[in-house]
Amino acid sequence: MEKNMKKIILGFIFIISLNISLLFLDVQMATFDIKFYEKKFEEYNVYKKTNIQKEDLKKVTIQMLDYMKGKRENLIIETNIGQEKEIVFGERERLHMVDVKNLFEIGFKIRDISIIIFLITFIIFIKYYKNILYKLLLFSATIPMIAMVIFGILISIDFSKYFTIFHEILFTNDLWLLNPKTDILIQMLPLNFFYSISIRILTYFILQLILIFILGFGLKEKNKVIND
Numbered sequence: 001m002e003k004n005m006k007k008i009i010l011g012f013i014f015i016i017s018l019n020i021s022l023l024f025l026d027v028q029m030a031t032f033d034i035k036f037y038e039k040k041f042e043e044y045n046v047y048k049k050t051n052i053q054k055e056d057l058k059k060v061t062i063q064m065l066d067y068m069k070g071k072r073e074n075l076i077i078e079t080n081i082g083q084e085k086e087i088v089f090g091e092r093e094r095l096h097m098v099d100v101k102n103l104f105e106i107g108f109k110i111r112d113i114s115i116i117i118f119l120i121t122f123i124i125f126i127k128y129y130k131n132i133l134y135k136l137l138l139f140s141a142t143i144p145m146i147a148m149v150i151f152g153i154l155i156s157i158d159f160s161k162y163f164t165i166f167h168e169i170l171f172t173n174d175l176w177l178l179n180p181k182t183d184i185l186i187q188m189l190p191l192n193f194f195y196s197i198s199i200r201i202l203t204y205f206i207l208q209l210i211l212i213f214i215l216g217f218g219l220k221e222k223n224k225v226i227n228d
Contacts, residue, residue, distance in 0.1 A: 007129060007132070010121055010124060010125070010129075011125075011132075011135075011136050011139075013117060013121050014118065014121040014122065014125065014136050014140070015136060015139055015140045016114075017114045017115075017117040017118035017121065018114075018118045018140050018212075019140060019144050020110065020111070020114040021111060021114040021115045021118050022205060022208050022209075023201075023205055024107055024108075024110060024111035024114065025111060026201045026204040026205050026208070027107065027201055028107075028108075028111070029204065030197050030200045030201045030204065031065075031068070031104075031197070032065050032068075032069070034058065034061060034062060034065070036197070036200070037058075037061050038054075038058060040192075040193050040196060041054075041057060041188070044190055044192060044193065046187065046188055046190075049187045050081070050184050050187045050188060051081050051082045052079060052080065052081055052088075052184075053080065056079045056080055057079075057188070059079065060077055060079050060088050060188075061188070063075075063077050064077070064097070067097065067101060068097075068100065068101050068104050069104075070101070070105065074094070075089050075093070075094045075097050076089075076094070077089065081184075088184050089183075089184060089185055090182075090183060092175055092178065092183070093178060093183055093184070093185040095175050096175035096176050096178070096185070097185070099171055099173070099175065099176075103170060131223060133216075133219060134216045134217070134218075134219035134220040134222075134223060135216070135220075136216075137212050137213070137215055137216030137219065138213060138216040138217065138220070140209075140212055140216070141209040141210070141212040141213035141216060142213065144205075144209055145206060145209040145210070145213070148202055148205055148206050148209070149206070151202070152199070152202050152206075155195070155198060155199075156199075159191070159194075159195045159198070160191060163191065163194060163195075
């Protein structure tokens with residue numbers, strides 16, 4: 001009984017740590033892909049809305065992403081806006097990005113801890129409980145995949161609603177409520193951008209879960225052959 005309970009607890013930790021690791025890696029992969037930003041800037045006519053030239057806006061975006069990675073101390077960035085050189089982000093935008101940066105720092109730590117925990121539990125199952133590893137992989141894929149599909153449907157129906165809920169949960173202030181007429185940050189990253197990047201993250205995650213399911217199913221079939 002005690003041995004079974006140990007396996008259940010370890011299995012639960014395995015499943016949670018694997019999924020958190022993948023999801024946070026997907027967020028990182030999508031968020032820091034400059035090519036994605038350039039594509040969306042073209043799609044949403046951002047260059048015209050911000051009055052910033054393509055190469056200048058790319059440099060601004062790279063500096064913003066560096067700030068989120070902790071490679072830059074502040075977001076006081078100057079560039080050509082129209083015919084004049086100006087500071088891109090106002091005080092409210094910079095204060096909001098402090099909150100965003102703090103969230104990413106927490107996310108990086110959670111990602112790293114989850115990867116370590118997953119690797120430890122994976123080694124334990126390989127060494128002591130290899131015969132049930134396929135079950136863990138199938139569970140790791142099936143339940144989160146169903147949850148992500150449902151979530152994807154919900155945000156497709158009313159993304160604005162869930163975008164607001166997300167911000168109200170994660171932020172303790174209203175600095176994220178920016179003015180699209182005056183604030184360049186929201187002109188660069190409109191609601192449609194966040195919808196696109198959310199779908200991209202979900203797609204990455206679901207594809208990874210499908211691969212995990214296939215791997216789990218393959219191990220299950222292999223176990224059948226060995227046992228037969």
